[in-house]
Amino acid sequence: MENIGELLKELRENKNLTLKELAEKSGVGPSTISDIETGKAKNPRIDTLINLANALDTEVNIFLDNQNKAKYKKLEDYKEKNQIFFSKFDKLSDNAKDKIIKMIEIFEDETN
Template identity: 45%
Template sequence: MSQFGQYLRKLRKERNLTINQLALYSGVSSALISRIENGQRGRPKPDTLKKLASALKVPYEDLLLHAGVLNEQISRTSESRDLKPVDPSWYKRQVPIPVLGSIRAGTPVEMLALNSSEFVLVDSDLLGNHEGFALEVVGDSMIGDYIFPGDLVIVKYTSNFSPQDICVVAINGEEATLKRVKCQGDICILTPSNPSMEPMVYNSVDVHVIGVVVEVRRRLRNK
């Protein structure tokens, strides 16, 4: 049995709940709860932890910590910079968002499907009242903004943007690109920040802004 499985079982029994009752209250299947408690399942997804936390009446961040999600995020951050003591309120502001996959910051590629098996934590203040997601950059058209291949961009779901924003844009409903967007009448101009690349022009009806980049994360790599 995993340490988190033991912890979850302890919380459930302290509340005199059966697995079936917890499943009913949380919306998480009894089979999944049983596998988690018996250590037959890897780390639960953040959305599963959120449902269990609500049903068990415990802080969401408590389950995130015991499941190792917050610890992993803090560890990754500490690899790239020295950390000051963490304000306890920081934990409460952290929310998990899915990593959808990679996006080419250059020639548009097909929108990548949701990959809900990977999540990162972000400060909810960055997203406001919006949902969010993360994308890995694999092209170099935004290097003028110091956004490089391998960087992870944190994106706020919103169709509201200004010409200064770096946007995630769907072209013809299927393709995705990372650009600044300026619409004039019936056309939209998608502009890279790589000086060697030219702006792209589309009919405005074919352009849909999915979100705005609010943070860029860089992972240090061993040569």
């Protein structure tokens, strides 16, 4: 199985992009891209991979092995739950919002 770096280099070269061009297009520094391609950066951040995938017109999943796919799935689930929570939270009265904030503060105190 190709590692992320080999795959990234292959995708970049297939698009006829230099490191500098991919950096400009993705917003990821050329040294970071180089580190990923050469294997110096073995576990790049998910936001870095998303930016690179977008710049290369591909899906981020192409970079993810099974372990990373599970982490990415958890992140996506978390984002979805946050969206649901905040869409419901926004519809509450100010009094209800204050009560929820106080409940969260109580839970924070219990974990500290």
